[in-house]
Amino acid sequence: MRHHQTGQLVQAEQGYRAALALEPRNADALHLLGVVAYQRGHDDAARDLIGRAIGQNAGVAAFHNNHGNVLGRLGRHADAIAAYREAVRLQPNHVEAHASLAALLSQQGEAHAALTAIDRALALRPADAGKHVNRGNILRALDQGEAAIAAYQRAIELDPTLAAAHNNLGLALVAREEVEAALGHYRRAVALKPDYTDAYANLGNALQDTGRSEAAAEAYRQALALQPDHGDARLALAMSAIPIIPATVAAAAETPGAFAAALDALATWAAPHPERLRDAAGRSQPFYLAYRPADLTDTLRRYGDLVAAPQTLRDRPMPPERLRLLIVSAHVRDHPVWRVILQGLLIHLDRARFDVAVFHTGARTDEHTAWAAANVDTFVGGERSVAAWRARIAAHRPDIILYPEVGMDPVTGALASQRLADVQAAAWGHPITTGLPTIDLFFSGAALEGPDADRHYRERLVRLPRTGVSIAWRADQSAPWPGPERTPGVVRFAVCQQPIKFDPADDSLLTRIAAGSGACEFWLVMPNRQRWAGEHLVARLRGAFARAGLDPDRYIKVAPWMTARAFNGYLDAMDVYLDCPAFSGFTTALQAVQRGLPVVTLEGRFLRQRMAAGLLRDIGAEDGITDTPDAYVDRAIGWAAAVRDKAAWARQRASLRRAADRALGDPAPMLRLQDELVAFATKRSA
Template sequence: MLRRLFGMRSAQEEFERGTAAAQAGRMAEGITALRRALELKPDFPEAAYNLGAAYRDAGNSDAALAAYRRAAALVPKFADVYVDIASILRERRELEEAERSLRTALALKPDFPEALLELGNVHKGGGDWRAAVEAFRRAASLAPAFGRARWAAAVSQIPMIDDIDTDRGERRRVFARELDALEAWATAEPEAFRAVGDHQPFYLAYHEVSNRDLLARYGTLCASLMRRWQDAAGLEPRPRGKPGERIRIGIVSAHISDHSVWLAFVRGWVQRLDRRRFELHLFHLSAKRDAETELAISTADGFHDGKGHWENWAHFIHDSRMDVLIYPEIGMDPTTAKLAGLRLAPVQATSWGQPQTSGLPTMDYYLSAEALEPPGAQAHYTEKLELLPGTSCWLPRGADEHRDANWAELGLAADGVRLICPGTPFKYAAEHDALLAAIARGVPGAKLVFFRGPPAALARRWERRLRAAFEKAGLEYERHVVFVPWQEPQAFRALLGSADLYLDTVGFSGFNTALQAVRCGLPVVTREGRFMRGRLASGMLRHIGLDELVAPSDAAYVELAVALANDPRRRQHLRERLRGARERLFEDDAPVRALEAFFERVVAAR
């Protein structure tokens, strides 16, 4: 009674208020109330659990993990909390610890579909697609309506990383059959839309064959399910604003931060778009904030974040009345995938943050680049292809930076030939491992320098496969290959600045890393791919007149790399040419002017 008289809430009232606020997307308010509930009643496991969920939605994984662990300490037999703990650990790439938490959950509750789903996620993150599919299927068998498990089992037929014996053609055929089953299941399941986006066929992009037909089927399924939700929610497509007003442009992304998608092309568009003609709004789906996010906030007309659940975002973006929505990438983030399957603006476009077609009928256009696409590229897209000049990027020039690399600290001799191989494990197809061995054979004194990042299980699978390829070629693996720890950006640039050659990944090229090499004056050897995703480095090099660094075939790639690695004078000449030629990449307004013309044209046509 005294609490009422003095306007104080009880722990239960704070709990209810905080839970409601967090569910509505008001994370700061929710966290404050839930913390207050725990102050008033320290042994309140429900408050600790919901606080963990609120912290997680707010992007504070450390605080979320602490709150979840507090809930587990208060109720040690609460299996659900161990799944939430494991999910955070997996996102942090701490896979071994995540699996231990899941084993605890399954010991408490053996037939627990959510725990099996998360166990599948852990296996998938470590590159073990077979174990992942087994866990997903077991989860689906225990709960036939558990759409997320069915969806995960289908999508995970495309492995993150090849084993030595992976048959990509067979994996694609199995995925197609799984799509048949998903389509049949979804027809009779009214809540099937909830599975959209949690697992996506992201790793199809690393197959150097056309994915248009498979992704068109997949995208049509996703959009049809999301349309069910949109119709039920009453979100009718919006007409465009009044003529004469500034055109309202919205960019929807979970990566408005120090991320490759933002750095490659989105940042330049945001900075250079003419605000007299365009009103720019950024919908930041992630809770992550850094210096790049602050730059975005200071530049845009509107910056929107913290809406929580995807349904809140859908209503908010719809009510924001954008004339054009751009999704810079579709494939990396579940909320983005769900929203992209909706019709929230009269004109919707995606771009090359995920460098292949989305397959979604809700995407009208695909914004790409003249320098990056091969002839006849439209055949590989369901969207209408819009080619912007050059690489489509406005890139800041930046100051030259030189810092000596400490090769000895990494276990390498200071005077050897160092060939930088910067790709993540899934960018290296098993069919191309022999190319790396052939380069090593042709440059006996060189070291191929790879980078070992988390998760450790994935790195181990890649290293085992590469070792097998070198042994098959009759080469001593340790003599030619070294894996060094993943480097912070400044340290990585120092390695690039003092290395001898950069070997681009074949089939799925690098852009940001190749750009860093060019900035550092390091010659890049690349094999031109069949599709845009395999032409990111070659397009950049051709754009600046360094065509001689682009190989037309696998054999030519090996020949060029070997020739340059064995010819220091030629490499030095290329370094000197790069220093002048690279200027063409920077501060080019032509792509942004073309983007503005595109906006005006497509909005006028509606």
């Protein structure tokens, strides 16, 4: 025992074996030898030894607790949970068993049960700072951010030197958009624990999220200096080559090449041990690369080859009469992915052809989540680790997995990089190829794609009818916009997409429109998160207007973030909606036309530059579609003149509002999607 207590594991093992040579059924010696095996990483031997100890004496809580530790590390989570529960049944005041049970339940997505378990541990040991950290982690999984922050703060009160409390408080503050405060706690964490690689990586993530890419890269390098095989930091370092919102035209143009070079370095690092990078898949993704208006197909294909796990397909029998379709999304709630893609899909799926399951990987839920859960055969929600989600998918045994928005969520990004079903497909929730070899089909819309679009996808492109979606959502509730009264004769342009969509090369289009439109205002809307990006965009546009000899105060106007109803009122108060040329918006354009607000869009080569144009073409409102920058400017200027004939413009808005109804309710895209899935599944099994 003395050797064991002082960490001399080899000598401890020798002592326990000597005891067992004299008494082979000594339960304590079997148990402690199993603990040594566990500490030395010999998990199978540990499981056998502790199991034999339990066979000799099943009434010792410590035996079951340590058995749970071993089983958990072996991935036998249900057995581990049962072991911890037996430990606390035998010894209700076993603090560590309650805490271990809480941690494993949380990992498996059973956050409410986990909270009960950790609260029992804290009732027994209320001054244990580490347990308060665990409680905060569980509360974060339950999307109870305020309570999580309070738990971490309590841990820091009890032990100000506990680095994990500062690190995890940083995570909770980032979720609440208090990134600057989070940076302070990450820095405190690494000051307290200079070898805290995860805290350095989180520091880098927060710096990257605030647009400080160079500082982020330095934080990732510090993590890698401590742990060169840290896959998360290595992948994040590559992503730091992609600025969230470039400051200049040159910086934007250089981004694809800089990321390609970062992939070269990543490939060199990953070559000896590719699994280290694949284990990090999803946690950092090239999401912001899509906002650069270039052909990114080959670059994303290279990225996909690096992060995707080798494909292992099970034997393919003929598909059953009713295929098991699994939809995996982090946005089964009020979100553009739900409004435009998911809701209509769930309404129109033929339940005679498909057994439908939805796995909601996000923490946030609302009435739409509840509706989805009530209208499918199987619904699973709650935050889980990627491994836990993978296990749930394996247990469900889907024939087909559909990911509506690959690239927008870390869990779905990680899952999509693995082969978990014979047929795997993506939809255009993130309107660019996934680049992943594990995704077979990409569902888009005939109205959205250009004639050469197939070359822009690694997947097989499927052009569904019209815009590829069956929309049931309406922007039909509004509240008066509390903006300033309009100055007579002033035209108001809505420039209201997320700041990341505005490419610096297009700033001059706005100055040209301003110069040719007479008295006018350009109304931007601050984002709900990454407010700094909105401030950066405003400053950049003010600079562009000043350089063009135009008074920024006169032209550039800013509205705060607003609720959906207030945003509809804002659209009512605008005269013309200017779509972003580099990254067109579908949902916002849909809202605009439903409010009768005419849309000017510049249709480009790629899906992400054609979203609004496809919608306008679909509803027969093609007069807002342009094909060159000059035509975009001319159309906006022409409409600014037309706005001043109030009666005629009101009639045009009313006509557009009626036309917008044509976008709604058509089941044809979803019926075709189902035919394509069945045909592809049948072909795969042949």
